[in-house]
Amino acid sequence: MVAERGRRSGAGAAQKRSRPPAKSGAPDADNAPTAEMPAVVATTATTPDPEVRARSIPEAAVARLAVYLRVLSAMAEQGATTVSSEELSTAAGVNSAKLRKDLSYLGSYGTRGVGYEVEVLVGHIERTLGLTRQHKVAVAGIGNLGHALANYGGFPGRGFPVEALFDIDPDLVGVPVGGLPVSHLDDIPRVCTERQISIGVIATPPTAAQSVCDRLVAGGVQCILNFAPVVLQVPEHVEVRKVDLAVELQILSFHVARRADDAELAASAVNGKPGSAKARKGKAVAGNGAVIPS
Amino acid sequence: MVAERGRRSGAGAAQKRSRPPAKSGAPDADNAPTAEMPAVVATTATTPDPEVRARSIPEAAVARLAVYLRVLSAMAEQGATTVSSEELSTAAGVNSAKLRKDLSYLGSYGTRGVGYEVEVLVGHIERTLGLTRQHKVAVAGIGNLGHALANYGGFPGRGFPVEALFDIDPDLVGVPVGGLPVSHLDDIPRVCTERQISIGVIATPPTAAQSVCDRLVAGGVQCILNFAPVVLQVPEHVEVRKVDLAVELQILSFHVARRADDAELAASAVNGKPGSAKARKGKAVAGNGAVIPS
DNA sequence: ATATGTGAACGAGTTCACAGCG
DNA sequence: CGCTGTGAACTCGTTCACATAT
Numbered sequence: 001m002v003a004e005r006g007r008r009s010g011a012g013a014a015q016k017r018s019r020p021p022a023k024s025g026a027p028d029a030d031n032a033p034t035a036e037m038p039a040v041v042a043t044t045a046t047t048p049d050p051e052v053r054a055r056s057i058p059e060a061a062v063a064r065l066a067v068y069l070r071v072l073s074a075m076a077e078q079g080a081t082t083v084s085s086e087e088l089s090t091a092a093g094v095n096s097a098k099l100r101k102d103l104s105y106l107g108s109y110g111t112r113g114v115g116y117e118v119e120v121l122v123g124h125i126e127r128t129l130g131l132t133r134q135h136k137v138a139v140a141g142i143g144n145l146g147h148a149l150a151n152y153g154g155f156p157g158r159g160f161p162v163e164a165l166f167d168i169d170p171d172l173v174g175v176p177v178g179g180l181p182v183s184h185l186d187d188i189p190r191v192c193t194e195r196q197i198s199i200g201v202i203a204t205p206p207t208a209a210q211s212v213c214d215r216l217v218a219g220g221v222q223c224i225l226n227f228a229p230v231v232l233q234v235p236e237h238v239e240v241r242k243v244d245l246a247v248e249l250q251i252l253s254f255h256v257a258r259r260a261d262d263a264e265l266a267a268s269a270v271n272g273k274p275g276s277a278k279a280r281k282g283k284a285v286a287g288n289g290a291v292i293p294s
Numbered sequence: 295m296v297a298e299r300g301r302r303s304g305a306g307a308a309q310k311r312s313r314p315p316a317k318s319g320a321p322d323a324d325n326a327p328t329a330e331m332p333a334v335v336a337t338t339a340t341t342p343d344p345e346v347r348a349r350s351i352p353e354a355a356v357a358r359l360a361v362y363l364r365v366l367s368a369m370a371e372q373g374a375t376t377v378s379s380e381e382l383s384t385a386a387g388v389n390s391a392k393l394r395k396d397l398s399y400l401g402s403y404g405t406r407g408v409g410y411e412v413e414v415l416v417g418h419i420e421r422t423l424g425l426t427r428q429h430k431v432a433v434a435g436i437g438n439l440g441h442a443l444a445n446y447g448g449f450p451g452r453g454f455p456v457e458a459l460f461d462i463d464p465d466l467v468g469v470p471v472g473g474l475p476v477s478h479l480d481d482i483p484r485v486c487t488e489r490q491i492s493i494g495v496i497a498t499p500p501t502a503a504q505s506v507c508d509r510l511v512a513g514g515v516q517c518i519l520n521f522a523p524v525v526l527q528v529p530e531h532v533e534v535r536k537v538d539l540a541v542e543l544q545i546l547s548f549h550v551a552r553r554a555d556d557a558e559l560a561a562s563a564v565n566g567k568p569g570s571a572k573a574r575k576g577k578a579v580a581g582n583g584a585v586i587p588s
Numbered sequence: 589a590t591a592t593g594t595g596a597a598c599g600a601g602t603t604c605a606c607a608g609c610g
Numbered sequence: 611c612g613c614t615g616t617g618a619a620c621t622c623g624t625t626c627a628c629a630t631a632t
Contacts, residue, residue, distance in 0.1 A: 059600090060600085062544075062545055066545065067525070084613065085614070096613095097602080098603075101615085104615055104616070108615065112609045113611080115613070128551075129547055129551070130551025148438035148442045152539075160547075231365075239549045241546060245537075246360065249454050250356075251356050251423075252493055253424040253453075253454075255533045260424075391627090394591090394594085397593090404591080405591085405631085406592045407589075408591070408592085
């Protein structure tokens with residue numbers, strides 16, 4: 001079944017809206033975990049529990065936290081010590097309400113009437129994202145893309161050291177790339193286990209992706225970042241994120257096409273239908289770069 | 295049926311809420327349709343509108359259409375002529391209800407009791423995604439990643455030919471990469487205009503990204519795929535999609551951390567609170583690999 | 589009988605607006 | 611007052627279940 005019962009969204013208050021026809025055939029499914037209390041902390045028993053933070057943060061908010069973190073780090077480097085939600089949100093390309101809501105998921109660390117302390121916020125976000133531990137990365141498939149990834153040296157910022165490279169090409173095995181020798185795909189399970197790799201990056205051709213994925217899983221990898229254009233099959237305890245260039249381009253293509261259609265329509269928008277005159281509204285916030293997609 | 299031209303006009307119920315002026319960047323979606331009545335959509339149901347297909351497809355669905363397209367192409371190559379929603383959805387890693395809903399956005403092209411004709415479906419999806427036209431691509435920043443992108447030759451499948459490369463390094467300008475000579479960043483506007491580039495890919499260091507972006511826009515580019523970890527500022531008619539490696543990894547990191555916390559909790563789950571024993575559930579999505587939305 | 593197409597319930601995520609602290 | 615924190619309204623997206631067509 002498609003279970004799902006995951007995160008209860010932020011704010012408590014299970015406030016349903018007036019629901020017209022109470023027909024409902026068989027809604028059932030997840031039993032709401034008595035979510036009644038006002039979200040914040042208290043959630044778990046008596047402890048303000050400094051450790052419970054992470055729980056129940058909407059997936060989308062997590063992605064934005066990473067962005068806030070980057071912006072905050074940049075601000076810190078420039079000597080800023082405090083920021084208001086307005087400043088930070090603008091720099092991150094979201095609106096201030098969303099930003100405050102996102103930050104509220106990790107507790108109340110701002111000062112009313114003032115703003116947030118940069119250092120403090122950075123610390124809390126890092127902790128929430130689990131950046132206090134190191135996550136060793138392995139890259140499989142040392143082609144053009146894999147090469148690029150391997151050469152990143154330690155991945156974005158630090159905290160994600162690349163500690164293993166794999167490829168199937170015999171001419172490549174043993175050769176150091178970015179200072180690290182390439183191992184054979186067959187050794188993925190062993191090497192990953194030995195080096196305690198927790199994140200595997202798949203940059204192989206699509207045909208090899210699933211098999212590589214299986215081996216990564218066998219090697220104890222917990223998360224996979226997949227650049228190959230295939231839908232991976234993984235056991236449920238493994239988290240997969242996919243970055244698909246073709247999909248990205250096609251989404252952009254869709255928007256170009258839509259826009260072109262609108263232009264056409266605009267031409268014939270002279271007649272009746274007052275409502276249709278305005279045609280569709282523009283998209284939303286410019287730079288808000290919708291998180292990545294899928 | 296949902297739509298007509300973008301937002302439908304306010305249906306009955308004069309419910310709206312006070313709407314302040316909308317300060318800075320707020321998108322301000324104006325009139326809210328008050329989700330009060332059963333969306334029976336009598337609202338504007340009067341439009342059979344034959345050609346309007348593409349309009350009003352949820353962003354998320356668009357991304358999946360691209361995936362369906364890939365799967366369908368693969369099936370076609372293997373000689374399949376029809377597919378059921380069940381087969382296709384499994385192959386694409388979604389559930390059949392979602393698949394059918396997605397396909398319904400582009401019209402009814404299935405045969406009840408049978409399924410869909412592969413060829414027909416491919417055609418409709420391609421048309422909807424605007425893949426019938428070619429979208430010329432330019433890549434700016436020929437470092438490791440840019441190099442990899444340039445060497446893709448024609449991007450994913452075809453339909454996205456790379457027709458311009460840019461970099462700021464004098465030693466690189468003029469040198470052919472993947473068969474195409476690199477031009478200087480300063481020439482972006484001119485070259486993009488001349489070659490009718492419609493999609494720009496930014497693979498430069500973060501510091502250069504905004505400036506490159508501005509030049510791409512000046513060159514008439516309509517869409518931008520941004521690999522640089524910065525929030526780009528663009529005029530509203532330009533569509534931006536962002537692919538951020540650091541963010542992806544940090545999201546994965548978050549999940550690792552959450553899982554670890556759960557493990558800890560599980561250990562101390564021996565005591566009271568019968569309900570809390572189960573601690574949180576794993577993620578959802580059964581079979582397929584998570585497919586995280588975004 | 590079987591599988592599509594879709595209205596409507598459900599739930600996730602976003603925005604609003606204001607209570608309340610500093 | 612100013613700005614955070616947040617309940618509640620609203621919108622978007624997903625899932626359900628069944629009428630409908632073949």
